[in-house]
Amino acid sequence: MTRTITQAELRNGSAGVMDALESGDDFIITRNGRPVGELRPVHQPRDVVTLNLKARLARFVGAGTAAEERAEIDDAFGVERLGD
Template sequence: MSNAEISQRDLRMRSREIMDAVERGESFTVTRDGRGIGELAPLRRPQRFVSREEFARASRSMPVVDPDLLRSDIDGAIDQGLGDAFERALR
């Protein structure tokens, strides 16, 4: 899908109309002196639901986590003592 081109001047003069179009999902390439200088596109909205298939597909590219190394890193970074929480806060 190619973006519609708009000049910097059009953007300045028709900003409300163009922003309304962006809000509806349209994208634009902004030009100055006939050459592209930037893109104007809608923000991606966070997805609330991820299908099992999409999760599985994304998970395939995740790094393998060594649980023992993770536990060692956590223990090294955080005091895991079970002492009194109020006493620890006063230290």
């Protein structure tokens, strides 16, 4: 959930903002009523065992077009895009 907060709210309520970030919330920070920045939780890379990853990827060998291959991979692993 994206919340908009002021610079003062960030300064005075930083502990609450940090708790919300850990819960997955993100923020737009404003100064004098104008958006000046974003705060988002850091997405930690998942630990993947190489052998398991190779087995999961093996089924994609020989897929049709690049778009079909991407769709299959997105279905299997989920879609994560930066900047969304």
